[in-house]
Amino acid sequence: MTASNSSPQGRYPAGGDAFPHRDLLGLAGLAPHELLFLLDEAEQWVDLNRHAQKRAEVLSGLTIINAFFENSTRTLLSFEIAGKRLGADVINMHAATSSVKKGETLIDTALTLNAMRADGIVIRHASSGAVRLIAEKVDCPVLNAGDGQHEHPTQGLLDALTMRRAFRERGESGEPFCGLKVVICGDILHSRVARSNIHALTTLGAEVRVCAPPALMPAEIEQLKVTPYHDFDAALAGADVVMMLRLQLERMQGQFVPSPREYRHLYGLTVDRLAKAAPGAFVMHPGPMNRGIEIDSNVADDPRCSLITTQVEMGVAMRMACLDVLTRRGRGVEGWQ
Incomplete structure (x- = not known):
């Protein structure tokens, strides 16, 4: 399974212009074609997840960090499954076992994660705006897995x-x-x-x-x-x-x-x-x-x-799509440089 680069029926611009953002911090302000592009990208992963062999290697060699400063079951598990099904090395960081509990600031945590040269960071935090703050301090794509009362x-x-x-x-x-x-x-x-x-x-x-x-x-x-x-x-x-x-x-x-x-x-x-x-x-x-x-x-x-159970299934496919799309520039996918 490979990343798609074409725009069906001209629904959205081709290549990286279909979704020109480095991060996905919220849906406010996104254009209709950008939303439709992500929905369409998820369809291929719905199909893959219904096969006996549920693995693609599009993120092989990449490291994704799931940094969850707030408790989660469904979201963390689905992001972990999504990353692994795409072939990435997935590391889960729980706040309860992190240096945040020892008094480390959020910015210092962001700088630490950045120094590890992750290829993508998924963040969940109890404070609105915390994910954006981290995104401003790191060099890789950041995906918001829920920040306070802001967005998910x-x-x-x-x-x-x-x-x-x-x-x-x-x-x-x-x-x-x-x-x-x-x-x-x-x-x-x-x-x-x-x-x-x-x-x-x-x-x-x-x-x-x-x-x-x-x-x-x-x-x-x-x-x-x-x-x-x-x-x-x-x-x-x-x-x-x-x-x-x-x-x-x-x-x-x-x-x-x-x-x-x-x-x-x-x-x-x-x-x-x-x-x-x-x-x-x-x-x-x-x-x-x-x-x-x-x-x-x-x-x-x-x-x-x-x-309700379909929502859970679609969650894995949608998160696979987002991880795939946000890492394309770093992977040098044609049309996404």
């Missing part, structure tokens, strides 16, 4: 890929995003996943509605070209996709919501509530799920509507 770009991309494939498998041709009605419900205030999804989906032409209790709705959220709701039933009317978010209690200080029971009553996705969406609406959740609070098991596990 590969999650936004994998969610868009999941939606596109789901509608295409249903028989709809072309790009499904224009006019697509997507509801994102839950802890919008603290969610970097919501922000990256909003940036990706609105850029691609979707209508995005966000729904949350007043205390968990960011001020002036309308500036992100979304429609805010506090009434979940109203937000669901005619929705094609419903994405649920968990309550990020670890980021909350003080009382943001009533009891879990009351929250489920107002904002939990049940079978009856899902019926208010468009017929055949899909259900998504980035995980981890709090079953019985923001989503009921008979919705999350329903294969007719739930795309």
Whole structure:
């Protein structure tokens, strides 16, 4: 499997002009063709991952460091699998065992990683903007695996890929995003996943509605070209996709919501509530799920509507695509110099 250099049907510029950025720190500001390019690049890796032999050697000889200053299961594991399936040497650095715990500054950590001459660094950090700070201090591509309440770009991309494939498998041709009605419900205030999804989906032409209790709705959220709701039933009317978010209690200080029971009553996705969406609406959740609070098991596990496990599968393919694309210049891939 080799990197593709052509632009199908002129969807985006050829070669490195299709994605001219060294890093992937967020989806805000990316052009529609840049998002579509990354989605298209991921398709080849979806196919590879479904084969018995799940390995390509496009990153053979390269070293990828996964520097996770914040706990993670799904994201870290999928980045590790992605790098190894591309043939890279993958090193995981956990903050709990790093010199950060000994008082080392973030900049000194960045300089240390840079001195090791990695070919790419994947970073997850609890502080918004920390990934950009590190990117400014290193010489290799940096990929944001989630920074504070800012962004989680590969999650936004994998969610868009999941939606596109789901509608295409249903028989709809072309790009499904224009006019697509997507509801994102839950802890919008603290969610970097919501922000990256909003940036990706609105850029691609979707209508995005966000729904949350007043205390968990960011001020002036309308500036992100979304429609805010506090009434979940109203937000669901005619929705094609419903994405649920968990309550990020670890980021909350003080009382943001009533009891879990009351929250489920107002904002939990049940079978009856899902019926208010468009017929055949899909259900998504980035995980981890709090079953019985923001989503009921008979919705999350329903294969007719739930795309939750598909999101996990698409995550590996999307992260493979991002690692491949961001390292092409360093590898001297034709057209990417």
